[in-house]
Structure formats: C-alpha cells, structure tokens
Amino acid sequence: MSLTANDVSWSAGGALILDGVRLRVEPGRTVGLLGPNGSGKSSLLRLLAGLRRPASGTVAVGDRTTDRWPRRELARRVAVVEQQVGTDVDLTVAEVVALGRTPHRSGWGGRSAADEEIIRRALAQTGLDGLAHRRWHGLSGGERQRAQIARALAQEPVELVLDEPTNHLDIAHQLDLLALVRRLPVTSVIALHDLNLAGMFCDELAVLSGGRVVAAGTPREVLTERTIAEVYGVRCEVSEVDGHPHVRFLPELPVSG
Numbered sequence: 047m048s049l050t051a052n053d054v055s056w057s058a059g060g061a062l063i064l065d066g067v068r069l070r071v072e073p074g075r076t077v078g079l080l081g082p083n084g085s086g087k088s089s090l091l092r093l094l095a096g097l098r099r100p101a102s103g104t105v106a107v108g109d110r111t112t113d114r115w116p117r118r119e120l121a122r123r124v125a126v127v128e129q130q131v132g133t134d135v136d137l138t139v140a141e142v143v144a145l146g147r148t149p150h151r152s153g154w155g156g157r158s159a160a161d162e163e164i165i166r167r168a169l170a171q172t173g174l175d176g177l178a179h180r181r182w183h184g185l186s187g188g189e190r191q192r193a194q195i196a197r198a199l200a201q202e203p204v205e206l207v208l209d210e211p212t213n214h215l216d217i218a219h220q221l222d223l224l225a226l227v228r229r230l231p232v233t234s235v236i237a238l239h240d241l242n243l244a245g246m247f248c249d250e251l252a253v254l255s256g257g258r259v260v261a262a263g264t265p266r267e268v269l270t271e272r273t274i275a276e277v278y279g280v281r282c283e284v285s286e287v288d289g290h291p292h293v294r295f296l297p298e299l300p301v302s303g
C-alpha cells in the first residue's frame with residue numbers, strides 16, 4: 047500500500063473528528079475523498095500526510111507508520127496542497143515553486159541545474175510559465191492555487207495529498223488539473239466537492255460523514271442516488287456518461303399539505 051489509515055481516530059477541541067477511519071490507497075491510484083462540510087476530509091488528509099498523529103490507530107506511508115519516518119524523508123516523499131494559503135508572501139511564483147525542492151537540498155548549497163529543470167517543468171505542467179516572475183500577492187486565487195500545485199509537483203513526491211485543489215479554478219483549469227493529477231505517476235488523495243469531477247477522474251472514492259467512512263469503492267459503487275441522499279440529504283438521478291457516473295440533482299419535493 048502507498049497510504050493506509052488503520053482504524054484512525056482523531057479529536058480536536060474536545061470533539062471526536064475522525065472515528066475509526068480505514069482507508070487503503072494502492073500505489074499510483076487517484077482516490078477522491080468526498081463528504082459534506084465538516085465531515086473530516088481535511089483532518090484525514092493531514093493525518094495521511096503525517097502532519098498530525100492519530101489519537102488511536104495508525105497511518106502508514108509505504109510500509110512504515112508515520113511515527114517511524116524521519117520528518118525530512120517524509121517531507122520529501124509526501125507533498126501536500128492545503129486549502130488556505132496566506133497572501134502575505136513576498137516571493138515570485140518561481141520562488142514559491144522552488145520551495146518544493148527544499149526537502150531535497152543538502153546543507154546550504156544552491157539550486158542545481160536539475161532543480162531548475164524540475165521547477166521549469168512544474169511551471170509548464172500547471173500552465174504558469176508566463177507567470178514565473180509575477181509576485182505572489184498580485185496573483186488571483188486560481189493562479190495561487192496552480193502555483194501551490196506546481197510547488198507540490200516540484201517536490202517530485204511519491205504521494206500527493208490535495209485539499210480541494212480546484213475550488214478557485216475555472217472549469218477549464220479544473221479539468222486540466224484533475225487530468226494532470228491522474229496522469230502523474232504518483233499516488234493521489236484528493237478532497238473534492240464536485241461529485242461529477244470525482245466520478246470522472248478518480249479510480250476510487252471514499253465518502254466521509256461525521257468523521258466515519260460511510261461508503262468506499264469505485265465511482266460507480268459509491269455515487270448512487272441512495273448514498274448521495276443519505277450523506278448530503280439531496281435528491282438526484284445518476285446516469286452514466288462516457289463510462290463515468292453522472293449525477294443530476296433534482297429539486298426538493300414540494301411539501302404537501
């Protein structure tokens with residue numbers, strides 16, 4: 047396995063946020079994490095990336111639990127793109143992307159020609175070549191989000207953990223980004239809200255509700271009218287388009303009386 051959560055629980059502020067979560071992600075797979083606001087997606091992603099320790103249960107990256115990975119080695123191996131990124135950074139886009147090379151550098155040495163090539167490629171993969179010298183604070187939300195993804199790619203991770211990476215992107219950039227993540231030879235876990243994009247681009251899906259995994263499997267197994275009604279409380283019809291489940295939401299039934 048590439049990433050494994052074994053009966054993971056985690057609490058914060060006196061509340062149980064994750065409750066006995068099991069997740070097994072095979073190498074090279076793209077797994078979507080779905081669930082309503084506050085269901086525990088970001089919390090689980092942070093645990094999977096080793097940024098937090100479970101209160102009980104274990105998280106393993108490769109064949110080692112996160113507590114047995116030296117911090118720097120884990121920082122090289124697992125890249126994380128979080129939802130909120132500060133705006134008070136006085137760096138150019140290229141400098142932000144270059145931060146992805148930090149865990150790979152030894153001592154005080156500068157960037158090598160190989161580093162520069164990796165940074166150039168990450169900028170090109172995310173369509174940011176033209177913005178390399180722009181300053182961070184002048185970027186749009188979507189440009190910042192793409193720069194954070196380029197930074198994660200520059201890290202050349204084995205596992206990539208993305209928390210709602212498309213929430214600021216226009217539809218063309220959403221499709222480009224998810225197609226790119228799927229193409230990369232990495233294991234990815236992505237928190238997403240868009241059920242149809244999750245169905246199009248993920249090999250497997252897991253649905254969290256109230257800190258528990260309530261459904262897991264292929265998109266066809268998970269994206270059912272019943273699960274969507276139970277988890278989100280909305281009515282929908284699920285059909286199939288180009289081999290992927292397609293969810294069409296229906297208006298609420300009028301209250302009779």
Ligand SMILES: Nc1ncnc2c1ncn2[C@@H]1O[C@H](COP(=O)(O)OP(=O)(O)OP(=O)(O)O)[C@@H](O)[C@H]1O
Pocket residue numbers: 058059063081082083084085086087088089090
């Ligand atoms: N450090 C913390 N202290 C207290 N409560 C927390 C902490 N971190 C998360 N929570 C709570 O845990 C719950 C799950 O939060 P989390 O951010 O993991 O959910 P999410 O599924 O990613 O939500 P969203 O879709 O809104 O991003 C929420 O109720 C949140 O308020």
